[in-house]
Amino acid sequence: MFRLSNNLVGILNFITFLLSIPILWAGIWLKNKGTSECDKFFDTPVIILGIFLLLVSLAGLIGACCRVSWLLWAYLLVMFLLIVLLFCFTIFAFVVTNKGAGQVLSGKGYKEYKLGDYSNWLQKRVGNQKNWRKIKSCLIDAKVCSDFNQKFANDTVEVLYTRHLSALQAGCCKPSDSCGFLYKSPINWEKTPTNSTSDPDCNAWDNQTDVLCFNCNSCKAGLLDNLRRDWKKVAVINIIFLVFLIIVYSVGCCAFRNNRRDNNAYSAGWKHP
Structure with a gap:
């Protein structure tokens, strides 16, 4: 049987x-x-x-x-x-x-993300230029910042600061608050001669839609924050x-x-x- x-x-x-x-x-x-x-x-x-x-x-x-x-x-x-x-x-x-979490900013609805706050293994994965080129291409194809721009296009800088932005939006689609750039639109910020900071992300920022802050450490950190939460769910x-x-x-x-x-x-x- x-x-x-x-x-x-x-x-x-x-x-x-x-x-x-x-x-x-x-x-x-x-x-x-x-x-x-x-x-x-x-x-x-x-x-x-x-x-x-x-x-x-x-x-x-x-x-x-x-x-x-x-x-x-x-x-x-x-x-x-x-x-x-x-x-x-x-x-x-x-x-x-x-290891790793966004840093709360006073008076802001979003957090700031630092690459050094995450595990060394994850940092090495996004620090590899070949890996990051592929990831950056995916983020651009996914229209992360294009959607961010359309959603908040009519916001003043004061309103934008109160928004609860995702880790990718905060890290990849806008410059760091420490840069002190002048706000024109969610993805258009003007560098002024008075801007002086040691943050390399400020120099990496560009208003071109396929550049923005995709080369910034804050963008890599924002991705890792997303990855960290997703991996915990997967686990x-x-x-x-x-x-x-x-x-x-x-x-x-x-x-x-x-x-x-x-x-x-x-x-x-x-x-x-």
Whole structure:
């Protein structure tokens, strides 16, 4: 009689197999139809994820339903490695995102972000010029500052200062308050001869829409603040997914044990009719 654990593993992997098809299709679409640097950045990881899920789900499905023990063993090995990697990544995500937060400004509705406040590992990732060129291209393609300009176009500087700006808006779309630039519009600020500051972000600012403060440390810090919050959410989701994987792995172990028992019984019956 076919075991319940085999059925469960088969059903779960059939669902995973169905999910892998649109993921793989999305990766191929991004590779062929993607136009921005962001699209090209994501196509290969999405394709790899789709192929991985496809192969693993097929191994689990065939191994459990067709009682192919070596395939189920390979499936369990991959699942075990995935659990270990996910556990390590979750711990790593909590460690690297434990440091850093925006600095509250007196009389302002937004915070100021300093690159040095975040973990050294994250600083090195955005400090790499090759990485930052890709990230900057993504931010421009996402129209972070274009939307910021349209949303607050009619604001006076006093009103703009009261706005609750996102980390990216505060860090990438406007100069630092310490620069003392004259306000013209949300993304248009005038440098005056009296401006003197040691902040390198002030020299990096430019009113061109594809420059602004995208080369500023404050922009990198704003990105890291977003990343820090997102990674913490992902880490929480990973814990839930980790529990789910452990349950699936345990059921898979039962299915593997059933396969061996059934195969041994079949072999014994073949030898002793």
